[in-house]
Amino acid sequence: MNASLDPAIVMPAPATDVADRLSRREARRAGLLRDLIVVARRAVRQVVREPAAIIPALVIPVFFFVVNVGALQKLAGAAGTTDYAAFQLPVAVISAVTGVSRANALVTDIATGYFERLLLTPVNRLALLLGLMVADLVVVAALCLPVLVLGALAGVSFATGPAGILAFVAVAAAWGVAYTGFPYAIALRTGSAAAVASSFILFFPLLFLTTAFVPKAALSGWLATVSDLNPMTYVLAALRSIVSDGWQAGPLLQGVAAIGIVGTISITLAFLALRGRLAGR
Amino acid sequence: MSVSPPSLAPASRARLGTHTSPAIEARGLRRTFGPTVAVEALDLTVERGEIYGFLGPNGAGKSTSVRMLCTLLRPTSGHARVAGFDVVHDTTQVRLRVGVALQEAALDAGQSGRELLELQARLFALPGSLARRRIAELIELVDLGDAIDRRVGTYSGGMRRRLDLALALVHEPEVIFLDEPTTGLDPVSRRQVWTEVRRLNEHDGVTIFLTTQYLEEADALAGRVGIISGGQLVVEGTPDELKRSVGRDVVVVTIDGEMAAAHEALRALDIVEHCEAVGDELVAAVASGPAAVPRIASALDGLPLTIREISVRRPSLDDVFLEVTGARLGASAGAVR
Numbered sequence: 001m002n003a004s005l006d007p008a009i010v011m012p013a014p015a016t017d018v019a020d021r022l023s024r025r026e027a028r029r030a031g032l033l034r035d036l037i038v039v040a041r042r043a044v045r046q047v048v049r050e051p052a053a054i055i056p057a058l059v060i061p062v063f064f065f066v067v068n069v070g071a072l073q074k075l076a077g078a079a080g081t082t083d084y085a086a087f088q089l090p091v092a093v094i095s096a097v098t099g100v101s102r103a104n105a106l107v108t109d110i111a112t113g114y115f116e117r118l119l120l121t122p123v124n125r126l127a128l129l130l131g132l133m134v135a136d137l138v139v140v141a142a143l144c145l146p147v148l149v150l151g152a153l154a155g156v157s158f159a160t161g162p163a164g165i166l167a168f169v170a171v172a173a174a175w176g177v178a179y180t181g182f183p184y185a186i187a188l189r190t191g192s193a194a195a196v197a198s199s200f201i202l203f204f205p206l207l208f209l210t211t212a213f214v215p216k217a218a219l220s221g222w223l224a225t226v227s228d229l230n231p232m233t234y235v236l237a238a239l240r241s242i243v244s245d246g247w248q249a250g251p252l253l254q255g256v257a258a259i260g261i262v263g264t265i266s267i268t269l270a271f272l273a274l275r276g277r278l279a280g281r
Numbered sequence: 282m283s284v285s286p287p288s289l290a291p292a293s294r295a296r297l298g299t300h301t302s303p304a305i306e307a308r309g310l311r312r313t314f315g316p317t318v319a320v321e322a323l324d325l326t327v328e329r330g331e332i333y334g335f336l337g338p339n340g341a342g343k344s345t346s347v348r349m350l351c352t353l354l355r356p357t358s359g360h361a362r363v364a365g366f367d368v369v370h371d372t373t374q375v376r377l378r379v380g381v382a383l384q385e386a387a388l389d390a391g392q393s394g395r396e397l398l399e400l401q402a403r404l405f406a407l408p409g410s411l412a413r414r415r416i417a418e419l420i421e422l423v424d425l426g427d428a429i430d431r432r433v434g435t436y437s438g439g440m441r442r443r444l445d446l447a448l449a450l451v452h453e454p455e456v457i458f459l460d461e462p463t464t465g466l467d468p469v470s471r472r473q474v475w476t477e478v479r480r481l482n483e484h485d486g487v488t489i490f491l492t493t494q495y496l497e498e499a500d501a502l503a504g505r506v507g508i509i510s511g512g513q514l515v516v517e518g519t520p521d522e523l524k525r526s527v528g529r530d531v532v533v534v535t536i537d538g539e540m541a542a543a544h545e546a547l548r549a550l551d552i553v554e555h556c557e558a559v560g561d562e563l564v565a566a567v568a569s570g571p572a573a574v575p576r577i578a579s580a581l582d583g584l585p586l587t588i589r590e591i592s593v594r595r596p597s598l599d600d601v602f603l604e605v606t607g608a609r610l611g612a613s614a615g616a617v618r
Binding site: 026027028029030031034035038042045046049050109112113114116117118119120121122123 | 351352353373376377378379381383385386387388389390391392396400401403404405406407408411448452453
């Protein structure tokens with residue numbers, strides 16, 4: 001708040017208790033960064049208190065990893081993929097972090113009116129969404145840890161060493177956050193938990209019409225074409241390069257670009273939906 | 282007693298709120314939802330330090346008016362200034378100065394009361410020591426005790442409403458909007474809210490804009506009352522002025538039989554100032570009830586009806602409401618449930 005606009009400063013206040021109280025007005029805008037931290041802290045606290053919401057994100061990657069490695073390892077070996085567990089670890093981490101968001105909590109806030117309670121404060125409107133995404137970043141980064149433990153148990157080692165592990169988590173978490181725009185857009189447009197749940201459907205073509213099970217060279221026909229267009233192909237390639245091949249700029253940059261494109265689309269949709277919800281207010 | 286708004290603030294005061302400007306000033310405020318007109322053209326002035334009761338049945342436009350005045354809803358047309366600032370162009374300045382408790386307590390059930398108060402204090406950027414002191418005061422004030430550290434999901438309806446009120450007060454607002462603050466509360470919780478509303482007004486000088494369906498509530502708390510019906514402010518004044526406008530006494534006749542003829546007969550009487558028919562009751566405003574009763578009884582004599590009861594009472598705000606809108610506010614109106 002611009003202090004020069006504060007009427008208490010430019011106007012001599014009458015000598016009454018009320019005017020005195022008003023002239024001591026302390027409330028002001030906290031600013032984007034502080035608002036963001038406040039919103040994110042509450043969101044992380046919600047996750048910690050309701051861990052049930054992230055149980056699927058813990059179970060599904062273990063399931064995919066165990067089933068895929070168990071069923072396809074020999075086949076993949078015959079086709080020339082020597083370490084199939086290392087090949088599958090990126091699929092596990094992607095299935096852990098994709099679709100994890102606070103969109104359902106946002107729907108609850110809209111339904112209970114708490115979202116309006118926040119709108120009645122001077123909170124920066126962008127912080128209401130960005131704060132949730134910051135919380136998502138913390139949550140998805142944390143969700144990478146059990147997957148890394150799973151990989152270690154399966155004997156996967158990182159060709160890029162400890163820094164590679166950090167890069168692996170960073171790329172996976174960035175993908176997770178880039179994807180959150182879709183559920184947020186649906187939450188803000190519809191205010192419906194069922195509609196948000198359906199956003200998970202988007203994930204299946206992304207994950208299955210790609211190199212999730214076999215290397216690109218083994219894909220044929222239309223699937224090869226679709227996987228070329230699928231951003232997930234490049235994210236998986238980036239993660240695999242970190243695990244198996246060492247530091248390689250090409251796949252890393254392509255993966256980051258794919259995340260950038262998906263993130264730009266999804267987060268744009270989310271902010272358009274936020275603007276739509278705030279329009280008329 | 283008709284609605285006669287003072288003139289708008291001069292343009293020189295356009296952006297700068299002042300402590301001498303009215304707390305709430307609305308001119309031609311209108312809001313439509315598609316083809317539905319929720320608020321027609323609201324003209325309203327509430328001075329600083331007032332408790333203003335905004336009375337009307339469900340769907341009259343009370344909540345829409347409040348939502349426009351507290352920046353949650355953009356008016357379709359018209360203007361309003363709250364605490365001296367425009368509700369469309371200076372939303373942040375308005376939000377810094379108003380506290381709002383909407384009809385449904387808007388809380389996060391998964392957080393504790395204290396956490397919600399702290400979050401609210403942070404969003405209003407209250408310095409740490411001030412926030413702690415303020416939160417301690419509010420916990421005391423709304424009588425939440427140790428429950429403040431429990432999750433809100435475990436709270437009763439009354440506790441939730443009191444916490445909601447506390448959230449609205451964290452930043453020491455100049456103007457408080459209370460949208461049906463006691464609807465659904467038990468009588469004890471209702472009295473607590475009334476006490477708190479009076480204390481805020483008298484002790485802290487806070488202007489209070491209170492919507493209610495309860496006539497008794499408006500009567501007990503408000504210095505001035507506006508009645509909204511069909512999206513328009515139809516009448517405004519102090520509760521006493523409004524009641525006096527109806528007449529000095531009200532005679533209520535309950536009948537079985539031909540209502541239309543009875544209504545006609547009473548309206549024809551020179552001693553009857555107004556007469557409305559509601560259900561099986563005729564409500565007649567007269568100068569003197571005891572003098573009017575025999576004449577009313579004889580006017581109904583010979584008509585195809587039976588008089589079940591005749592009673593005389595002082596006019597209530599419900600009678601005002603009946604007169605200006607042609608309908609009762611509702612069976613529950615005025616009753617402390």
